[in-house]
Amino acid sequence: MTRHLIVVILALLTASAALAQRPGNRGDRADWMRERSRQNDASLADDPYVGIHGSSGIQRGLYRIESTGVSTEPVREAAEKFLAALTAEQRARTKFAVDDDEWRKWMNQHFYVRQGLGFDEMDNAQREAAFGLMRASLSADGLKLSRDIMNLNRTLGELNGDNFDEYNEWLYWITVMGEPSADQPWGWQVDGHHLIINYFVLGDQVVMTPLFVGSEPVIAESGKFKGTVIMQREQDQGLALIRSLSAEQQTKAIIETSKDGNDNLGEAFSDNIVLDYAGIPAAELSAKARNQLLDLIGLYVHNMREGHARVRMAEVEAHLDETHFAWIGATDEDAVFYYRVHSPVILIEFDHQRPVGIRHLVEGRTPIRQHIHAVVRTPNGNDYGKDLLRQHYERDH
Numbered sequence: 492m493t494r495h496l497i498v499v500i501l502a503l504l505t506a507s508a509a510l511a512q513r514p515g516n517r518g519d520r521a522d523w524m525r526e527r528s529r530q531n532d533a534s535l536a537d538d539p540y541v542g543i544h545g546s547s548g549i550q551r552g553l554y555r556i557e558s559t560g561v562s563t564e565p566v567r568e569a570a571e572k573f574l575a576a577l578t579a580e581q582r583a584r585t586k587f588a589v590d591d592d593e594w595r596k597w598m599n600q601h602f603y604v605r606q607g608l609g610f611d612e613m614d615n616a617q618r619e620a621a622f623g624l625m626r627a628s629l630s631a632d633g634l635k636l637s638r639d640i641m642n643l644n645r646t647l648g649e650l651n652g653d654n655f656d657e658y659n660e661w662l663y664w665i666t667v668m669g670e671p672s673a674d675q676p677w678g679w680q681v682d683g684h685h686l687i688i689n690y691f692v693l694g695d696q697v698v699m700t701p702l703f704v705g706s707e708p709v710i711a712e713s714g715k716f717k718g719t720v721i722m723q724r725e726q727d728q729g730l731a732l733i734r735s736l737s738a739e740q741q742t743k744a745i746i747e748t749s750k751d752g753n754d755n756l757g758e759a760f761s762d763n764i765v766l767d768y769a770g771i772p773a774a775e776l777s778a779k780a781r782n783q784l785l786d787l788i789g790l791y792v793h794n795m796r797e798g799h800a801r802v803r804m805a806e807v808e809a810h811l812d813e814t815h816f817a818w819i820g821a822t823d824e825d826a827v828f829y830y831r832v833h834s835p836v837i838l839i840e841f842d843h844q845r846p847v848g849i850r851h852l853v854e855g856r857t858p859i860r861q862h863i864h865a866v867v868r869t870p871n872g873n874d875y876g877k878d879l880l881r882q883h884y885e886r887d888h
Contacts, residue, residue, distance in 0.1 A: 531603070531760060535592050541763045542872030543838060550835050550871045554878045556886070559695045561798035563673075566692060569620075569627035570671040570679060576620040581608050589669030589676045594689060594875045598759040599703055599864070601644075601657055601684040601848075607666035610641075611659070621665055624679060628690050628699075633794030636704060640686045642716040643706040647684075647848045649714040658684065658848070660716075676880050685864075687759075691876030693883060697799045698876035700869040702791070703758065707848045707862040722863045725790050725841055729830045732783045733818050736771070740780075741822070743771040750820035751857050754829035755842040757868045766870075768833055770817025784816060788832055791839050791867050810834045827858045838868040 542549055574582055585608045587593040593606060610618055626634055641660045648658030662683055668691075669677030678691040687703035704722070711719040736744060746769050756764055773781055788807055793800045807814075813834050820828030820843075827843035842865070843858040853859060872878040 529604075531598065532596050534760065535595055538760075538763060540595065540875075540877055542874060542877065543757060543762065543764050543766055543868055543870040544872070545767045546765055553835055553871050554873045554882075556693065556696070556879055556882050559697075559799070559802045561695055561697075561796075561802060563692050563695050563697060565627040566624070566690075566697075567671045567673060567677075569624040570667060570677075573617075573620040573624045573665075574667060574671070576617045577608065581612070581617075584608055585665060585667055587666055587668050589678065590880065591668060593666055594668060594678075594680065595760075595762060597680065597682045597687045597689070597701070597703070599685060599687065599705075600759075601662070605664040605682050607664040607680070607682070609662065609664045611661035624665075625681070625688075628679075628697075628796065629688075630793055630796055630800065636721060636794060637681070637686055637688070639716075639719050639721050640704060640706050641683070642719055643708065643711055643721065644684050646711040646714050646716055646719070647707060650708070650849055650852065676876065676883055678876065689875055691879070693876060693879050696876075696879060697795065697802075698869060698873060698879065699795050699799075699803075700867050700874050701757070701762075702794065702867040703864070704794075704866075705844075705862075705864040707844070707846070709861055709863050722865065725787075725865060726860070726863070728783070728787050728790065729841055730822065730824075730826065730828070732780065732787060732816070733822050733828075733830070735780055735783060736776075740771055740775065741818075743775070744816055745818045745822075746770060747819040748821065750827055750829060750843070753842060753844050753858070753864070754819050755840045755844075755864050755866055757838055757840055757866045758864065762874060766833070766838070768813075768815040770815045770831065770833075772812065773814040773816065774812040776816075781811065784814065784832070785811070788837065788839065791865070792837075806836050807834065810836050825860075827860060833870075835871055836869065836873075838870050839865070841865045 577585060613621060625637060641663055644658050645660040648655045651658060663686060664682050666680045671677050674694055676693045681688040685705045689701050691698040706721055709721050711717050733744060756766060773784055789804060792803045815833045817831040818828060820826055829842045832839040843860055844862040844864050845856055845858050846853050846862055868874055
């Protein structure tokens with residue numbers, strides 16, 4: 492990662508934390524958002540895509556173009572139906588080339604200026620077509636999680652004096668990369684606060700990373716969507732895994748006992764971070780703990796449709812001995828923590844974050860259970876299906 496990019500990201504994170512308290516009229520705020528987003532996008536020119544990798548470099552030969560036997564036709568048909576539901580002007584704003592850097596221009600922060608078509612601009616038929624694309628691509632759990640995250644964003648608006656200009660369930664944008672096709676590369680992206688889905692398709696292969704899910708709050712205790720709850724299994728099963736390890740194993744897994752800040756490393760504009768393995772390797776775990784680890788990974792992978800999730804889990808299991816589990820924080824029943832699952836083919840991070848949107852409602856500024864970020868990556872060059880796309884160009888062009 493270049494020094495320039497690090498400076499830009501640090502500036503954005505600092506600025507976003509202060510945005511809710513920033514004085515000025517709505518026009519000043521909008522100008523500020525556009526300038527911050529422009530700086531962020533411009534940083535990509537200094538940081539061409541390589542992929543998340545260890546200090547020894549990219550590990551090659553992990554991914555190859557091959558048939559999975561799992562049809563992607565329902566996804567293609569849903570994408571075509573969505574595009575057909577748009578006006579010519581909307582369609583022009585929504586479509587990008589399959590190799591466009593637009594893939595990489597996603598950001599969790601709510602203030603980021605997105606491209607594509609927003610759910611807030613769609614009529615009911617267009618929204619249903621957009622959700623139809625998500626429904627064809629995601630599992631029932633994945634679709635529910637996505638909708639719940641969107642709804643909780645409205646809850647955040649309610650908790651900020653009904654500020655629905657910045658936080659509501661329709662402030663999410665869709666872009667389509669390439670032309671939906673049975674044999675040519677294409678894909679789609681949903682981008683918004685606490686929900687980013689990148690979905691690349693080549694033939695019957697799918698890569699659904701980077702994936703970002705989370706919320707603040709994660710439990711709606713009031714408002715229109717009262718009772719909505721997300722990410723509790725990911726939280727509880729991670730905690731159960733670390734607590735199941737022996738004292739010696741915990742010593743290897745826990746890389747820091749105190750947690751007083753945010754610890755995710757693979758969030759927005761971190762496509763090329765250098766990240767070596769840390770924690771305890773699965774090869775040193777008991778059969779029971781290895782199964783717990785696979786179940787934990789499955790919670791994230793099974794946001795995809797069942798067939799494609801099965802293919803992805805087989806890829807993960809093939810590298811299970813090389814998979815590491817790392818932990819930051821305490822391990823008591825009510826602990827706040829960070830964990831990382833890292834192998835040559837998957838990177839998962841779960842993080843309890845400091846309060847931002849609800850900091851006026853809680854005491855202190857240390858991480859809380861009501862603010863969760865989780866990110867899933869495909870290391871060694873295949874986020875956004877980049878390695879498959881590279882092989883496709885080399886083979887067919």
